[in-house]
Amino acid sequence: MTQDTGYAQELQRGLSLWSTFSIGFATISPVVGIYAVVSLGYVTAGPSWVWLIPLVLVLQLTVATVYAELASQWPIAGGCYQWVRRLAGDRTGWFTGFLYLASAIASLTTVAYLGAPWLWSLFTDEVLSSGGRVACGVALLLLAVALNQLGVNPLKWFLNAGIAAEAVASVGISIALLLFFRNHDLSLLFEGPSNGGGFAGFLAALAVGGWAFLGFDACSQVSEETVDPQREVPRAILRSLTSVGLVVLLTGLSVTLSYGDVAAAESGETIDPVYAAVVEAFGAWAGKPFVAVVLVAFIACAVSILTYIGRAMYGMARDGMLPASHVLRRVSARKVPHVALWVTTVLAALGLLLGLNGDAAGTLIAFGSGGFYIVFLIVTATALRARLSGRWNPAAGALKLGRKGLVLNVIAVIWLVFEAINVAWPRACLAAPGAPWIVVWAVVTVFSALTVIGVIYLVVARPHLRVATSESFAELEESR
Incomplete structure (x- = not known):
């Protein structure tokens, strides 16, 4: 039994600050973030798109600070589900966790879809078909779940290798491009799109750019595997987001100033300006x-996304909040929630089927980030309301910000109201040419459907009533 969670300790508590930071860093991932959005940024806002990076970073740091405060007080697997449940009740907590799982699985699908061409390109220079891209995405998911099954210690070593790859692909190459291969002066960074996208293009680029700053919450999902989580998890949250943001800015600047054919990047003729620049x-x-x-x-x-989704699903399942919770909460001999990991993998693989009808990168990025911004908004708004009503005392946690915490919480809510609407806004420019309306409206339609499904399940199955009688709480009573 651990005093800091109130649950039986089933997971292996062996992650240091560096390891928890690594999970957050690998999840946010400057390579995945910048390489996914640079082409869309060019098309929608021209070379000046790079200025969106520091803007979104600063605003997302206000969100991360609220998460860090919550994690310092409740360092529990399940993260946002656990926090909202404590501050707003079991119903709201369940609904937040439900949307969070849907959003996180969508982001895993997006990463697998975006990573598929790199897997294909490693072996052949032939054109990648839609079916081939889906197959490569499934292969990446299977590799990720296989590595996750090995346990937390082997996982740490692989994530360290991932950070080393990030350092080479982002920092090392970016510095070389800036120092030795720059083709433009700084004035290029102030040029808008040649297609006259204007303010609409800026908003579209801002929606896409938000994708590069998701994943810092992964640190909170492994709280029960982190040593001294009240102090180390908040540090990991803030440090991972800050470091990734700075690397993304460096890469964005280097690619924009070094790649010679700006017109090809703006028109979308150059599919991947980063690879082309290298x-x-x-x-x-x-x-x-x-x-x-x-x-x-x-x-x-x-791997890191699957890691934290598995912990989030496990955290809800042990409270009896999900269908087949008694199965989803099972932990293997290697101390990993193996069933939750496989279920997540299957659901993410099904999402890849969206890519069979053409290029779904813009749609998947919008879909993958849209849900997260909705969840971010629920968490920060709940925290603000609880803070103002006195239901939550942030000073009780290890991270004590005083009045600054309130100001940052207010800014975070304002920012998230705007960005959640902006990401969900239907834009034909982010969908494949000729895409049906259901694809353009994907964020609105899918999350509206999820909301309806969630409400129906909440009314019929009443999962919020299972918490007090769940297996985890029964075991807690028996151990006392």
Whole structure:
């Protein structure tokens, strides 16, 4: 029994600050973040898209600070589900956890979809078909779940390898591009899109750019596997987001200033400006090694996302909050929630089927990030209301910010109201050409459907009433 969670200790508590930081860093992933959005940023806002990076970083740090305060007081697997349940009740907590799982699984699907071309490019230069992209995405998911089954200690070593790959692919190459292969002066960074996208293009780029700053909450999901979590998890949350944000800014600047054919990037003719900039600068010989390094970073990102989704699902299942909770809460001999990991993998693989009808990158990015911003808003708004009503005393946690915490909480809520609407806004420019309306409206339609499904399940199954009689609480009473 652990005093800091109130649950029987089933997971292995062996993660240091660095290891927890690694999970957050690999999940946010500067490689996955910047390489996924740079092309869409160019198309929607031109070279000036890079200024969105520091703007979103600063605003997302206000959200991360609220999460850090909550994690310092309740360092429990389940994260946002556990916090909202304590501050707003079991119904709201369940609904938040339900949307969180849906959003996180969508983000895992997106990472697998975006990583698939890198896996394909490692072995062949042939054109990747839609079916081939789905197959490669499934292969990445299977590799991620296999690595997760090994346990937390082998996982730490792989994530360290992922961070090393991030350092090479982002920091090392970016510095080289800026120092030796720059083709434009700084004035380029103030040029808007040649297609005249204007303010609408800026908003679209801001919606896409939000994808690069998701995942810091992964640190809170492994709280029960972190040593001294009240202090180390908040530090990991803030440090992972800050470090990734700075790396993303460096990479964005280097690629924008070094890639020669700006017109091709803005028109979308250059599908991947990052790869094109590297090959243009270093030569064709650098193509395959660069692909291999980027692929390692994508795999590490998929592994870390699967890691925290598995813990989130486990955290809800042990409270009896999910269908078949008695199965989903099972922990293997290696101290990992193996059933939850496999269920997550299957659901993420099903999401890849969206890519069979053409390029779904823009749709999946919007869908993957849209749900997260809704969940972020629920958590920060709940925290603000509880803070103002006196139901929550942030000073009771290890992270004590005083009045600054309140100000940051208010800013976070305002920002998330705007960005949640902005990401969900239907935009044909982010969908494949000729895509049906259901794809353009994917965020609105899918999450509206999920809300209806969630409400029906809440009314019919009444999962919020199972918490007090769940197996975990029964075991708690028996141990006393």
